[in-house]
Amino acid sequence: MDDRIRQLLNARLNADVTRRQLLQGLGGMAAITVVGAGGVRAASRPGSAAAARGHQQTLGGPLNFLGYEGEEAPNVAADFLASNGITMQPSYVGAADEALTRFQTGGRGQMDLMAANKDFQRSVLDAGIEFMMPLDPARIPNAAGLWPAFRVAPWVVRDGVQYTVPLIWGDEPCIYDPAKWPEGPPAKYTDFADPKWAGELVWLDDPFTNIWLYGQSLGYADPSKITREQLDAVVQAMLASKPNVVAYGASLGDMVDIMVRGEASMGIGGWAGQLTIAREKGKEFAVKSPEIDGTFYWSDAYAIALDAPNLDNAYAFIDFMMSPEANAQIATELGSACTIEAAFDILDAETQAMFPYDVVRAEDGGVLNTQVVIPPQEDEGDIVGAGAWSEAWQEFKLS
Amino acid sequence: MTARPSTAAVRQIGPATGFFLVFFVVPLAILFAMSFWTQDGFERIPGFDLANYLKATTSRLYPAVLLRTILVGFVTAAIVVPVAYALAWLMRFTFERRGRLILGVVLISLFSGYLVRIYAWRTILGTEGLLNAALLQLGLISEPITALIFSPWAVMIVLVGLLLPLAVLPIWSAMTNVGRDHVEGARDLGATGLRLHRTIILPMVLPGVGTAFALSFVLAAGDFVVPTMVGGAQGGTMVGNLIANEFRGSGADWPMGAALAFVIMGLLVLVHLVTTRLLRVVTRW
Numbered sequence: 136m137d138d139r140i141r142q143l144l145n146a147r148l149n150a151d152v153t154r155r156q157l158l159q160g161l162g163g164m165a166a167i168t169v170v171g172a173g174g175v176r177a178a179s180r181p182g183s184a185a186a187a188r189g190h191q192q193t194l195g196g197p198l199n200f201l202g203y204e205g206e207e208a209p210n211v212a213a214d215f216l217a218s219n220g221i222t223m224q225p226s227y228v229g230a231a232d233e234a235l236t237r238f239q240t241g242g243r244g245q246m247d248l249m250a251a252n253k254d255f256q257r258s259v260l261d262a263g264i265e266f267m268m269p270l271d272p273a274r275i276p277n278a279a280g281l282w283p284a285f286r287v288a289p290w291v292v293r294d295g296v297q298y299t300v301p302l303i304w305g306d307e308p309c310i311y312d313p314a315k316w317p318e319g320p321p322a323k324y325t326d327f328a329d330p331k332w333a334g335e336l337v338w339l340d341d342p343f344t345n346i347w348l349y350g351q352s353l354g355y356a357d358p359s360k361i362t363r364e365q366l367d368a369v370v371q372a373m374l375a376s377k378p379n380v381v382a383y384g385a386s387l388g389d390m391v392d393i394m395v396r397g398e399a400s401m402g403i404g405g406w407a408g409q410l411t412i413a414r415e416k417g418k419e420f421a422v423k424s425p426e427i428d429g430t431f432y433w434s435d436a437y438a439i440a441l442d443a444p445n446l447d448n449a450y451a452f453i454d455f456m457m458s459p460e461a462n463a464q465i466a467t468e469l470g471s472a473c474t475i476e477a478a479f480d481i482l483d484a485e486t487q488a489m490f491p492y493d494v495v496r497a498e499d500g501g502v503l504n505t506q507v508v509i510p511p512q513e514d515e516g517d518i519v520g521a522g523a524w525s526e527a528w529q530e531f532k533l534s
Numbered sequence: 535m536t537a538r539p540s541t542a543a544v545r546q547i548g549p550a551t552g553f554f555l556v557f558f559v560v561p562l563a564i565l566f567a568m569s570f571w572t573q574d575g576f577e578r579i580p581g582f583d584l585a586n587y588l589k590a591t592t593s594r595l596y597p598a599v600l601l602r603t604i605l606v607g608f609v610t611a612a613i614v615v616p617v618a619y620a621l622a623w624l625m626r627f628t629f630e631r632r633g634r635l636i637l638g639v640v641l642i643s644l645f646s647g648y649l650v651r652i653y654a655w656r657t658i659l660g661t662e663g664l665l666n667a668a669l670l671q672l673g674l675i676s677e678p679i680t681a682l683i684f685s686p687w688a689v690m691i692v693l694v695g696l697l698l699p700l701a702v703l704p705i706w707s708a709m710t711n712v713g714r715d716h717v718e719g720a721r722d723l724g725a726t727g728l729r730l731h732r733t734i735i736l737p738m739v740l741p742g743v744g745t746a747f748a749l750s751f752v753l754a755a756g757d758f759v760v761p762t763m764v765g766g767a768q769g770g771t772m773v774g775n776l777i778a779n780e781f782r783g784s785g786a787d788w789p790m791g792a793a794l795a796f797v798i799m800g801l802l803v804l805v806h807l808v809t810t811r812l813l814r815v816v817t818r819w
Contacts, residue, residue: 142556232786236576382684506541520785522785529775
């Protein structure tokens with residue numbers, strides 16, 4: 136039953152899982168083409184940097200991973216793990232906060248490596264919860280190659296201390312059938328209320344994606360922090376579009392499946408990796424964000440749990456994954472954008488063009504670092520929390 | 535003097551009882567206790583608070599979904615059971631020699647995965663699906679019927695399709711205890727047609743019918759995958775979806791999810807008891 140929950144009923148966070156599952160297999164092949172098997176092998180120099188700095192690393196034995204499926208890099212890191220005698224012991228989460236639940240319910244001292252999304256990690260850091268350990272940058276020398284945006288990101292660094300290491304990132308554009316809509320989506324999400332979209336729309340079944348996008352369309356400065364009245368206004372705006380919605384995709388994979396089957400021609404809250412899935416099924420789609428409203432950005436990052444029993448393995452693994460070759464390969468495999476600057480040059484032109492890399496070139500991190508998608512966990516004064524968003528989404532679906 | 539169970543009996547039921555206790559009763563008890571807790575941010579606060587139950591029964595959202603869930607479950611079971619009964623009758627009496635073959639054909643769908651079967655239904659009911667293609671080919675429609683999929687009706691059709699094999703089994707099993715001589719005797723005494731089934735056959739297979747109804751009703755009402763996959767914009771929310779949402783992602787509220795689970799469990803038991811009692815009354819007329 137857990138598998139069904141994880142795989143089928145996912146919102147934005149869970150959709151990440153599906154994205155990975157769907158692309159992992161074919162991505163492994165593609166990545167080998169992009170990077171070359173030898174490239175990644177050459178990049179695995181376990182512990183060399185740390186050893187040079189005098190740290191005595193003891194590699195080998197287990198490495199416990201808890202995070203999104205695929206981000207333990209079974210294909211990319213296979214040689215690295217084998218050559219260092221490390222046994223990856225992965226457990227997967229459907230949503231990022233499951234790792235925190237595990238940690239707080241007896242998992243402390245048994246968890247090593249974790250992977251989660253930026254908004255969750257940011258909220259954990261904001262809340263000051265004991266969970267992720269402060270990292271020693273000297274033990275992850277390859278992370279120096281991160282794009283500028285990721286070096287100062289608020290979900291990476293807090294009070295000058297680094298807690299996470301970004302692995303991949305991306306955005307959520309509209310995916311559409313260009314044969315039917317040559318000009319792509321309208322300029323604003325609220326324009327989807329136009330009757331010309333009747334029977335054409337598929338949305339991701341996720342409160343955070345849709346409420347955020349329509350909040351953006353209504354012009355809220357920070358759509359993740361809205362009042363009850365603003366949330367009601369967002370729901371009203373979404374209801375205006377609802378008559379045109381055919382279905383809500385249970386995941387990003389399901390969403391594109393609905394489009395491939397011809398049930399819908401415009402997906403809202405999509406992902407560039409869906410193009411690959413569609414192509415595998417013989418359909419050519421395109422992605423583009425509404426010109427005025429734009430979209431939001433996500434990123435997943437590694438972290439190490441406090442009291443991790445296999446610390447050396449965790450550090451060495453993260454450092455390996457930060458090598459340009461490994462980062463390019465994992466980005467390709469997971470249909471995402473790379474976080475290491477030098478990895479970009481290794482990607483093929485098509486993969487490079489899938490994501491707007493200008494976002495991560497900004498020295499201050501730009502919109503990727505200022506943007507928050509997931510609302511506060513609890514109400515904060517007039518600002519409504521995630522629970523209210525979830526209920527509003529369910530009420531919207533029932534209306 | 536109370537009779538004590540024999541050692542052999544304890545040995546026989548011990549493992550199953552132990553498994554049931556450890557992996558069902560204990561987790562259920564924990565979940566029940568949690569339903570009185572509260573959620574604060576990422577933390578669950580132990581305590582005894584009826585707020586979750588109050589919210590589950592009085593808020594704008596939950597009662598409507600609970601009602602819809604019960605309705606979908608009931609209607610699905612009300613369709614599945616008569617169809618399964620008719621099928622079991624055909625297998626037992628009309629095509630007695632090929633009964634097991636037909637049963638095998640009916641059950642063969644269970645050999646495929648649950649999700650595979652749902653996707654198969656999507657292929658059948660879709661706008662470009664088999665059914666629409668056939669109707670177009672036959673000239674019965676000029677354009678595909680879009681309402682076949684992504685609607686509340688699609689949810690019921692798929693649930694009926696998925697649950698029918700499960701409902702046939704207990705009814706057919708009960709019907710194997712009905713002899714042909716019972717049927718012929720009843721007919722000789724003037725009980726034919728509907729009266730034969732209501733007064734003779736149905737009382738004899740009532741345990742099987744009750745089990746089939748309970749299975750169909752509980753599984754349909756508890757399903758949250760089918761509504762998500764084929765319910766579309768209008769038919770995609772049942773209480774299972776709400777419970778699933780309460781246990782995952784930001785905004786998750788495990789205590790609320792636990793309370794919802796126990797409310798729907800109570801309602802399902804209630805509806806089942808009432809229906810079983812009604813069925814008994816009907817067969818006594």
